Amino acid sequence: MNTTTQLIPSVWQRLMALVQTDASGESVLRKFLGGIAPPLMGIIIFLGIWHVSASGIHTSLGTLPGPVAVMKQADNLYQEYRNEQVREASFHERQKNRKAEFMASNPGEEFSEIKYTGQPTYLDQIFTSLYTVFVGFMLGTVIAVPLGILCGLNKTIQAALNPLIQIFRPVSPLAWLPIVTLVVSAVYISDDPMFAKSFLISAITVTLCSMWPTLVNTALGVASIDKDLLNVSKVLRLSTRTKVMKIVIPSSLKLIFTGMRLSLGVAWMVLIAAEMLAQNPGLGKFVWDEFQNGSSQSLERIMVAVFTIGFVGFMLDRTMHSLQQMASFGQRTE
């Protein structure tokens, strides 16, 4: 009883605060609605059009699913993940019991554990994709940033690399993939491989396609450093190494991050295509498998994947945007 009497004014106050006007003379509520209404409207209209038009399209896998069916499927995929978790937990439980029994009856002998081989769930596939894109992107950054710095510092190197950059930049991942597949298969031979071949092929394809924006932007950033800042380094007689570490990299950081943000966007797009063909167990393979599967649920599942891909890509971009913001020292970036 006591708690409710305390609660009611607080809720009331909060509601009243929404109607209060702020510094600009507009009510907080109106401002909030003004900010959120247009995007919300956009989404609702989109869902409406989708719902209406989907029911009219009949494919070989049945009617194109509408938003409701896709939502249900998303929940379904989540349930599958939960079930799989339970199954895995019980497997480990059983194995533990078996081990205890075994140790009791055969003391001193080695117990051969069985590895759990469950189906990768949808969430596992998302993480595989994230991991693959991360490795490919990082590899690309590690190659592109130093190359870009060299290009920016030295006109001759820039001139030498420029035609190569221009030619390789627009190449589609689908063209790289066969080459990468063959090269990886020929070079990466190991009895106990640390990485799966499909993973390496996808990651390297991502690297080849996504490193160019970082390279180009780094070169641009380094080439456009304020000449007076370089003069400061001359007056202090800095070594080239110190100059690069203390002046060149910090002052081109903003453009390096801009390049990396573009690269990550490309990397994520390319990854899905690469996974489809390389059969790396991520979202791309999921889409491909569902397409080949051709069950009544396939289209719904693919659409869940489409939204997942979009959402993850969006989140990656936001993350890079924050990094970019940090590297721009007070100047705003878009």
Add this chain to the structure above:
Amino acid sequence: MKPAHSTRPGYLEQSPAVKARFDKIKQREVILEVRNLGKRFVTAQGEVDALRDINFSIHRRELVCVIGPSGCGKSTLIRILAGLENHTSGVALLDGKPIDGPGQDRGMVFQGYSLFPWLTVKKNVMFGPEMKGHGWEQAEREANLWLELVGLSKFSDAYPHQLSGGMRQRVAIARALVNEPRILLMDEPFGALDAQTRAKMQSHLMEIWRNIDVTILFITHDLDEAIYLADRILVLKPNPGEVHELIEVPVPRPRSPAQFSSPEFLATKARLEELIHPAAKAEKNEAEEEQNGTPHLIRFTNVNDNVE
């Protein structure tokens, strides 16, 4: 332009106090000596003399301004002295040693501040000492000292973009002075500042100069600034850049803005005007051009609707 006061060049007259001061300065050791310095550029149109046969020397704790119309090579001169550019003839001696290449014995302050935007004010000032191999603590101590001197202790943890133009230039001055240069080379340092900030910075610079053993070479295109700050003014003329005259400013020290209308100040200014804008012939063409350049405006308003 006709000098109003007399036919005698008043800027050459020095009061006994001013004269005594110049005598004293001339007895001090020479910090910078420039002999027959020349710079020749090779362009597609042929060879161009940016600087030719420049001679002057600066004594310890002297404040010398370089002035001249645009294109007279004053920036080239200071860049050669800083070691950022090569000269093609003659020599420049700092403490008797020829200048070849940049070094910490010459501090440079640029018009564009050139602070590191990714470092705080304090770290900007610490940069030089740290690169010289002073430990972090010593560098910090030195930075704090110089920031206090330029009156920015409170802002030591701010970033350059949070400061006003005048404050940024003060950081730049502190950053140059922390390396304890023999000479401070300033390339139109206050050119980007508004008039009020500029006046403040001029007084501030003189305050620093009075308290520290530093010699200053200061480039400007502002006549008042040159007279207000300088012991001597090196007037350059363009095409090719040559020394026009080296004027000993007869305005007594300590200087104050009130002296802007003193007879010595006005006489010096009249002389500078004469040297830099040699009235008559050259200017006539320019004036004509300017007049021709004025566009013919069509009236878009009613004739009776006179705004004036």
